[in-house]
Amino acid sequence: MSRAGWIRVSVVVAAVAAVELLCQGGIITRFTMIPPSEMVVALAGILTSGRLTPAIVRTLRIVGIALAASILVGFVLGALLHALPRVRRTVDPLFATYYAIPIYAFYPLFIVLFGLGDVPIIIIGFLLAVVAMIVSTLNGFDRIPRALLKTARIYRMGRVRTALQVMMPCAAPYIFTGVKLAIAYSFIGVIGAEFIMSGSGMGYEIAFAYNNFDNKVMYPLIMLVLVLVTIINMFLHFWEMILFERRRRG
Amino acid sequence: MVTRSRDIAVLIVVILLIWQGLYQFTGTGLLTAPLDTFARVLRLLGTPNFWPHLHESASAFLRALAIAVGAGLTVGMALGAHRLSGEVAEPILVALYSIPKVTLYPVVLLFFGIGMPAKVVFGAIHGVVPIAIFAMNAVRNLNPIYLKTAQILKLGPWATARKVLLPATLPEIFTGLRVGFSLTLVGTLLGEMFGSQRGLGHLLMAAIGLYRMDTIMAITLLLVIFAITINSILLVVDYRLHRRV
Amino acid sequence: MAKGEAHVTLQGVTRVYPGVAGQQPVHALGPLDLELVKGEFFSVVGPSGCGKSTLLDVLAGLASVTDGAIRFEGVPIHGRVPDGIGVVFQEDASFPWLTVEDNIAFGLRQNSVEAGEVRRRVDHALSLMGLKDFIRAYPAQLSGGMRQRVCIARTLVLEPRLILLDEPFGSLDQQTRLLMGDELLRLWRETESTVLLITHALDEAAMLADRIGVMSARPGRFLEIVETGWPQDRDSRIVARPEFGRITGRLWSHLRVESLKALGQDRPPL
Numbered sequence: 034m035s036r037a038g039w040i041r042v043s044v045v046v047a048a049v050a051a052v053e054l055l056c057q058g059g060i061i062t063r064f065t066m067i068p069p070s071e072m073v074v075a076l077a078g079i080l081t082s083g084r085l086t087p088a089i090v091r092t093l094r095i096v097g098i099a100l101a102a103s104i105l106v107g108f109v110l111g112a113l114l115h116a117l118p119r120v121r122r123t124v125d126p127l128f129a130t131y132y133a134i135p136i137y138a139f140y141p142l143f144i145v146l147f148g149l150g151d152v153p154i155i156i157i158g159f160l161l162a163v164v165a166m167i168v169s170t171l172n173g174f175d176r177i178p179r180a181l182l183k184t185a186r187i188y189r190m191g192r193v194r195t196a197l198q199v200m201m202p203c204a205a206p207y208i209f210t211g212v213k214l215a216i217a218y219s220f221i222g223v224i225g226a227e228f229i230m231s232g233s234g235m236g237y238e239i240a241f242a243y244n245n246f247d248n249k250v251m252y253p254l255i256m257l258v259l260v261l262v263t264i265i266n267m268f269l270h271f272w273e274m275i276l277f278e279r280r281r282r283g
Numbered sequence: 284m285v286t287r288s289r290d291i292a293v294l295i296v297v298i299l300l301i302w303q304g305l306y307q308f309t310g311t312g313l314l315t316a317p318l319d320t321f322a323r324v325l326r327l328l329g330t331p332n333f334w335p336h337l338h339e340s341a342s343a344f345l346r347a348l349a350i351a352v353g354a355g356l357t358v359g360m361a362l363g364a365h366r367l368s369g370e371v372a373e374p375i376l377v378a379l380y381s382i383p384k385v386t387l388y389p390v391v392l393l394f395f396g397i398g399m400p401a402k403v404v405f406g407a408i409h410g411v412v413p414i415a416i417f418a419m420n421a422v423r424n425l426n427p428i429y430l431k432t433a434q435i436l437k438l439g440p441w442a443t444a445r446k447v448l449l450p451a452t453l454p455e456i457f458t459g460l461r462v463g464f465s466l467t468l469v470g471t472l473l474g475e476m477f478g479s480q481r482g483l484g485h486l487l488m489a490a491i492g493l494y495r496m497d498t499i500m501a502i503t504l505l506l507v508i509f510a511i512t513i514n515s516i517l518l519v520v521d522y523r524l525h526r527r528v
Numbered sequence: 529m530a531k532g533e534a535h536v537t538l539q540g541v542t543r544v545y546p547g548v549a550g551q552q553p554v555h556a557l558g559p560l561d562l563e564l565v566k567g568e569f570f571s572v573v574g575p576s577g578c579g580k581s582t583l584l585d586v587l588a589g590l591a592s593v594t595d596g597a598i599r600f601e602g603v604p605i606h607g608r609v610p611d612g613i614g615v616v617f618q619e620d621a622s623f624p625w626l627t628v629e630d631n632i633a634f635g636l637r638q639n640s641v642e643a644g645e646v647r648r649r650v651d652h653a654l655s656l657m658g659l660k661d662f663i664r665a666y667p668a669q670l671s672g673g674m675r676q677r678v679c680i681a682r683t684l685v686l687e688p689r690l691i692l693l694d695e696p697f698g699s700l701d702q703q704t705r706l707l708m709g710d711e712l713l714r715l716w717r718e719t720e721s722t723v724l725l726i727t728h729a730l731d732e733a734a735m736l737a738d739r740i741g742v743m744s745a746r747p748g749r750f751l752e753i754v755e756t757g758w759p760q761d762r763d764s765r766i767v768a769r770p771e772f773g774r775i776t777g778r779l780w781s782h783l784r785v786e787s788l789k790a791l792g793q794d795r796p797p798l
């Protein structure tokens with residue numbers, strides 16, 4: 034690992050240790066926060082007891098559905114819009130300002146429309162993720178150098194071959210970025226929606242524990258979500274490095 | 284510019300048509316029609332006890348924004364100027380950017396108690412990260428040749444900052460501010476939707492309980508119009524700044 | 529030269545880029561007449577922006593002519609890429625996701641050439657272009673000039689009858705440029721293909737070509753076609769000959785005025 038990497042690990046460890054000390058020393062009371070060491074122990078207990086496994090599975094399932102839908106729909110829409118520049122010009126302003134819209138504000142609307150089940154949560158996760166995927170797909174196709182498309186024509190490749198053998202590999206890094214963003218956004222959307230109002234899932238369990246002053250459940254769960262998402266992001270980051278390493282200059 | 288305005292007009296008309304279509308399709312008072320919703324927004328704005336909520340949200344948002352901008356710029360620029368610190372901090376910032384920050388809200392509530400401070404802090408948490416990331420990259424990627432040129436031209440530190448550093452980094456920093464603005468709004472609103480007694484977010488959640496679809500749609504519309512309007516203005520400035528470099 | 533069978537003919541070829549979104553249309557090229565003789569080495573020089581790459585696009589069938597006609601081996605080209613043409617573009621067109629080897633084999637595999645034959649031709653091209661040590665490298669790991677050599681190799685393995693090159697040596701140093709010129713001449717003699725080389729380097733044109741078309745500022749037309757009269761088995765050592773200086777001098781006397789025009793300064797300064 035690099036020097037910066039070691040320092041980073043030390044910084045994180047020191048921060049956690051500081052919190053531990055503040056909690057143990059009573060400067061942060063138990064009503065506010067339990068020590069990180071206790072969080073880990075409690076989390077192990079929760080995970081082995083299986084009490085919250087249904088909630089965890091449910092959240093992951095909903096994220097999975099929202100994610101798959103957003104990647105699929107986002108890619109197809111992105112490719113279509115790329116092929117239809119006129120339509121694209123018209124919807125471009127929407128994309129430019131999309132993430133300024135507080136999507137959560139639509140959640141109550143969806144609850145009234147679809148009830149308190151999975152559907153409104155899936156929609157929130159999907160809506161947050163899909164536009165990142167569309168924009169990344171468009172971006173990827175935009176950045177295909179003209180010389181490469183001309184080369185495909187010199188080889189007299191048909192549309193399908195050009196798409197599969199030139200356009201897709203060329204746009205792949207950008208599409209991967211889209212997938213990464215979609216994963217982050219669908220987690221943010223789903224857990225956020227569960228947290229605001231729902232009857233199950235990890236977000237709900239956190240809110241429930243908070244309302245019952247049950248820090249021994251709440252903190253481990255928060256930790257679980259943060260660690261889980263961070264691990265997924267790190268994994269994707271390394272995978273990306275390996276996939277596209279040979280294509281980077283330097 | 285003309286074609287662009289026309290595109291935007293077409294887009295708005297299409298969205299309104301889809302909305303109207305959905306309204307007629309779903310039938311019996313589930314959704315409210317675009318025109319009725321706009322009328323409802325105007326009526327809401329004329330209701331005296333709507334204003335305290337709006338005021339609450341606005342002041343929470345503005346305070347959160349002030350904190351996010353102040354802290355984000357300071358931290359970001361410092362990290363950009365000191366290469367090693369930047370290298371250490373960047374993955375942490377990126378990780379913070381993509382976690383579901385909503386899970387931190389209970390923590391914020393426990394530390395600050397329900398009310399204004401918690402909302403402000405939660406909004407600021409959302410906005411501060413992108414502002415810091417963009418500011419860091421703006422300073423870090425500053426082409427050293429500009430600074431050398433400033434030295435050759437014998438500019439003093441103040442002139443260098445004002446005539447070289449600021450214009451060279453401003454476009455990126457501004458993009459960060461634009462993104463930070465939106466996320467701060469999202470965060471503040473999220474904060475109000477959970478465990479808050481006042482503000483637009485609270486009104487929105489309260490309307491579910493009362494099954495007031497018209498109120499829900501009117502407030503949502505109001506928020507969306509606000510967010511889009513400000514963001515569009517910021518986008519235009521952003522675009523102008525970037526075109527210069 | 530300029531005798532023998534016509535390989536490519538251009539008659540009144542004109543290209544106007546339509547003005548998009550309220551912009552003025554750009555008259556980039558022509559009207560322009562030219563006949564390329566089978567097996568000749570033709571070079572095009574002209575000021576920046578005069579339409580050289582546009583000429584290449586219409587010749588290759590990548591863009592259609594606004595007016596006029598092009599025939600390749602007697603068959604009209606109109607915005608369709610015919611068989612038997614190879615192109616090396618001005619920009620880097622190597623595929624960043626393929627190794628050097630796979631890049632070079634790309635066209636052959638497209639045409640379902642049998643694997644042993646692919647091997648043989650790719651190996652030959654690799655050694656010819658001095659890329660033997662980089663078979664498994666990716667373009668990102670190569671210098672600009674090496675990437676351009678990959679593109680040249682990728683074109684040559686298909687053994688095209690007409691080779692169009694758009695400033696292929698633009699990113700090479702002068703020495704390598706001269707040596708690559710020698711390689712190109714050798715290939716040209718071996719394959720008996722017709723070559724059209726676009727370049728901004730007057731000495732390169734003077735050294736390589738049988739004939740040099742000097743283009744005017746935009747819209748590009750041929751001001752003059754200079755015959756070099758070099759023997760077929762020439763190489764870069766001809767730069768030492770007195771005729772070489774005469775030819776480059778002649779090219780420059782045209783181009784100086786045209787380049788000033790292209791810069792928007794119609795009257796030459798002193």
Ligand SMILES: Nc1ncnc2c1ncn2[C@@H]1O[C@H](COP(=O)(O)OP(=O)(O)OP(=O)(O)O)[C@@H](O)[C@H]1O
Nearest residue numbers: 545554556575576577578579580581582583618746
């Ligand atoms: N796609 C296009 N749309 C509009 N105008 C174009 C397009 N491509 C080229 N042009 C215009 O046509 C003219 C000729 O361009 P071209 O690329 O053929 O020049 P060139 O001679 O190859 O220049 P250089 O030596 O710099 O490569 C230029 O004025 C350019 O602005």
Ligand SMILES: [Mg+2]
Nearest residue numbers: 580581582618
């Ligand atoms: Mg060109």
